[in-house]
Amino acid sequence: MNPIFLPPPPPFSFIPFPPPSPSAVPPPPLYCPPPPHFLPTISTGIHWNKPPPGFVKLNTDASYKYNCQRSSIAGVCRDEDGIWMFGFSSRVQSGSSFEAELMAVREALKLAWDKGLRRVILESDSESVVNRIRNQTIRQPKNQMEEIILECQRYGSRAWSCFIQHTLREGNFAADALTKKLASESFDLHVWNHPPESLSLILLADMVGMEVPRHGALDKNQIAHLKVMKRELLARNLHWY
Template sequence: MVFLNHHKLWEENASWVPPEHPNVKLNTDGSWRPNTRLMGTGGVIRDCVGRWLFGFANSARTGDPLKAELTAVVEGLSLCWNVGLRNIICETDCGEVIEACESLVSLERWQVYANLVRALKELLSRNWLISIRWIPREINKVAHTLAGWGASSSVDYVVWHKAPTFVLEAVEWDVMSSMDIV
């Protein structure tokens, strides 16, 4: 276990946990390559038994780590909305994204990312049930793999209705590890 000020942050053997029905779970991640300054985004939407519903990835020519993380959440929530999903648990391994969602102060701290933060807050204000949670990077493997693919590809936004082969191992690991806790 890892603690901060006597509060448990996460278990070292933590695993991906499917959402309770009727929720779906959106896991997102951003990737940034400092040597090329390219960024990628990725995410996966799964149901209460861990079944793949949608996955996405995107690449961008410029960016930074926080822009990639914020963009991934905005893209993932937009996909959920556009396909009619209305009960969402969104998980990200970026604490700053959670801070941006919860911030009631002006966008001054977020000046560089103002458009993304506005888009995120607009999505959150829609008529749906949504919660955004922080998770450790170790249990965000599928989204991490998709975001890495986005950062290394030249493909604009792509949506998969079935898991692409390059992410199958991570998907299977999540499903198997979630069975241990059910």
């Protein structure tokens, strides 16, 4: 078979992405890691996981304001080495946090497809949103939320390998931070080709697999380590975002 004309990838799957084989040897990273003495000593906890080789990972999140029914949605796309590919953020009108999370997933799927990405893992920290998209059968939408769910599912009928799965909040810090970095007060979608500087430490923590406890966050010592690592990487003209 001519390798240039491979058959299309399998259709969209709403099952969690299978874990990589223990025997699989990952390719060398595209970035130069910092020296060992710059890596922090960290306890067992939760961290963002890089996608397997050949895939990208899209993390989405939303922030809902009950008093004005306005939300912000955001997403962060990174490659197998944890390098920033793009992000997005926008203000939206939504009736609930659930609807806002759905809108973030829909926008992420649309952008991924439009940008030609065909091997995608999408993560949301809303387990209910993930379950509804995977499991709910909708023939005639009765409201806007069902319309969004159906639209997400229709992306699943396209020819690509796309997996949607739940992640804990502690594995979704980058998308959460981007919901707070809106380019303007308008409802226009903003695509971030380069991440805001304020996300640099979070992205670095994710790249090196820095762990945090459940319901926790990066502590002062971890942030101090990250700042040292950041200075060292910048001094070597190495960029991780």
